[in-house]
Amino acid sequence: MTHTIPHPRHAPVAAPTAGQPYEYHRRPLVEPDWTRFPGWRHVTRDQWESAQWQRVNCVKNIKQLRTVLGDLIDDSFYTDLEADQKALATMSMLVPPQMINTMVPFAPLTTEALLADPIRRYMIPVASDRRTDWPSHPYASRDSLHEHDMWVAEGLTHRYPTKVLAELLSTCPQYCGHCTRMDLVGNSTPAVDKLKLTLKPVERYDAHIAYLKAHPGVRDVVVSGGDVANVPWRNLESYLMRLLELETVRDIRLATKALMGLPQHWLQPDVVEGLERVARTAARRGVNLAIHTHVNHAQSLTPLVAKAAQTALDVGVRDVRNQGVLMRGVNAATPELLDLCFALQGEAGILPYYFYMCDMIPNAEHWRVPVWHAQQLQHDIMGYLPGYATPRIVCDVPFVGKRWVHMLTDYDRERGISYWTKNYRTSIESADLEALNKRYAYYDPIDTLPDGGQQWWTDHRDD
Numbered sequence: 254m255t256h257t258i259p260h261p262r263h264a265p266v267a268a269p270t271a272g273q274p275y276e277y278h279r280r281p282l283v284e285p286d287w288t289r290f291p292g293w294r295h296v297t298r299d300q301w302e303s304a305q306w307q308r309v310n311c312v313k314n315i316k317q318l319r320t321v322l323g324d325l326i327d328d329s330f331y332t333d334l335e336a337d338q339k340a341l342a343t344m345s346m347l348v349p350p351q352m353i354n355t356m357v358p359f360a361p362l363t364t365e366a367l368l369a370d371p372i373r374r375y376m377i378p379v380a381s382d383r384r385t386d387w388p389s390h391p392y393a394s395r396d397s398l399h400e401h402d403m404w405v406a407e408g409l410t411h412r413y414p415t416k417v418l419a420e421l422l423s424t425c426p427q428y429c430g431h432c433t434r435m436d437l438v439g440n441s442t443p444a445v446d447k448l449k450l451t452l453k454p455v456e457r458y459d460a461h462i463a464y465l466k467a468h469p470g471v472r473d474v475v476v477s478g479g480d481v482a483n484v485p486w487r488n489l490e491s492y493l494m495r496l497l498e499l500e501t502v503r504d505i506r507l508a509t510k511a512l513m514g515l516p517q518h519w520l521q522p523d524v525v526e527g528l529e530r531v532a533r534t535a536a537r538r539g540v541n542l543a544i545h546t547h548v549n550h551a552q553s554l555t556p557l558v559a560k561a562a563q564t565a566l567d568v569g570v571r572d573v574r575n576q577g578v579l580m581r582g583v584n585a586a587t588p589e590l591l592d593l594c595f596a597l598q599g600e601a602g603i604l605p606y607y608f609y610m611c612d613m614i615p616n617a618e619h620w621r622v623p624v625w626h627a628q629q630l631q632h633d634i635m636g637y638l639p640g641y642a643t644p645r646i647v648c649d650v651p652f653v654g655k656r657w658v659h660m661l662t663d664y665d666r667e668r669g670i671s672y673w674t675k676n677y678r679t680s681i682e683s684a685d686l687e688a689l690n691k692r693y694a695y696y697d698p699i700d701t702l703p704d705g706g707q708q709w710w711t712d713h714r715d716d
C-alpha cells in the first residue's frame with residue numbers, strides 16, 4: 254500500500270501574515286497635531302513648515318520645555334531632567350519642535366506617557382533612565398571609536414582603507430543623548446568638556462581636499478559633522494563641488510539626521526536648488542551621491558520627513574538611506590524595528606540600511622544591548638522586508654570598524670566579551686605588523702550578564 258504525502262502546495266492556505274511572529278499592517282504616515290502642546294496652541298502650518306521658525310523655537314533648556322508642555326507634566330519630571338543635566342548628560346539639550354511633536358503623538362500627554370516614550374528616551378534623557386549599578390562600562394570612553402585619534406587633518410578620519418569621514422563642523426540642529434561623537438559634538442556639559450575644532454572652516458576644508466588629492470586611494474567620502482544641515486548651504490555646496498572635481502572620489506554620502514529632525518531645512522527652496530546642482534554634477538561625473546539619515550523609531554516618520562526624502566530623490570540624489578542606533582527602551586525589539594523599517598521603506602522612500610549597536614560611551618549602559626541580543630534581532634527581522642531593504646545590524650568595534658553582529662570570532666557570554674578580527678589597517682596602524690592577527694574586544698553591558706559574570710566585573714571593578 255502506498256501513502257500519498259500531501260504536497261505543501263495543496264495544503265489549506267492561511268493568510269500569510271496571520272499567526273506570524275510579526276504581522277505587517279500598512280500604516281500611512283500622519284503629522285501629529287502640534288497644537289495639542291499648550292506652548293504651540295496658536296502655531297500655524299506656515300510657521301510649522303518654516304525651517305527658521307523650527308530653529309528659533311528649538312527647546313534648549315528646561316524652562317523652554319516647560320513653556321511648551323504647560324502644566325501637562327509633573328514637576329517630578331523636570332527635577333529628574335535637571336538631575337541628569339547637572340551630572341550625567343553627555344550632550345546638551347537641543348530638540349526641534351518637529352521632534353518634540355513626535356513624542357506621545359496620538360495619546361493624552363501625561364508624565365507617565367512621556368517617560369515611556371521612545372523618542373523622549375533618547376532625545377531628553379532623565380536621571381532615572383540611567384543605570385545606577387553600572388552607568389558606564391569600565392571600558393567606556395569618550396571618542397570610543399577613536400575617530401579623533403585617526404584624524405589625518407582636522408575633522409578628517411581615515412579609518413578604512415578606501416573611505417574617509419569628513420567632520421565639517423561640530424554642531425547639529427538636534428542633539429541626541431546617545432551621540433557617539435559626544436567628545437566633539439555640541440556644547441560642553443557638566444559631565445563632558447568638549448573638544449574644540451580650532452581651524453577656521455575654510456582652512457579645515459582646504460586641508461581635507463589636500464589630503465584627498467594626496468591620497469587617490471580614497472574613493473568614498475562621508476560628509477558629516479555634526480550634521481551637514483548646520484553648514485551654511487553655500488559652504489556645503491562649495492565643499493561638495495570641490496570633492497566632485499576629484500576624479501578619484503566615486504561615492505559621497507551626506508550625513509544628516511535633520512532630514513528627520515528638521516525636514517523643513519531640506520525643503521527650503523535654496524537648499525533644494527543647491528542640492529539639485531550638486532546632484533546633477535555628481536550624475537554627470539558618475540559619482541554616487543546619497544543622503545544618510547538617522548531615524549530610530551517609526552514615530553519619527555511623518556509626511557514632512559517623507560516629503561524631504563522624496564524631494565532629495567526628485568532632484569537627483571541617488572538614494573536616501575537610514576542608519577539607526579539600536580537602543581533599549583527605544584527600538585531594541587523586533588516589532589519596533591520592523592515597524593520602523595516598513596515605514597521607512599514603504600512610506601518615506603528611505604532605505605533601511607544599518608542599525609548600529611550603541612557605542613561604548615560614558616553613561617550609556619541603559620541604552621546598550623549585548624551582542625547576543627543584537628544577533629537575535631538580526632535573526633528575527635530576516636525574511637519580512639525585501640532582501641535589499643533588510644538592514645544589517647552592526648557593531649562598531651573599537652580599532653576595527655563596522656562588523657555584522659554574527660562576524661565575531663569568539664564570545665565569552667559569562668563576562669560579555671566578544672572578540673573580533675579585521676582585514677585592513679587603520680591609519681594609525683600602518684607600521685603595526687600584528688594588527689591583522691590580533692583579536693579586538695567589545696563588551697556587553699554588565700547588567701545583562703549572568704550572575705557569575707556580573708560578580709566577576711564587581712570583583713575587578715578597580716583593576
Ligand code: SF4
Nearest residue numbers: 425428429432479510
Ligand atoms: S545628529 Fe548625529 S552627530 Fe548630531 S547629536 Fe545626533 S547622533 Fe550626534
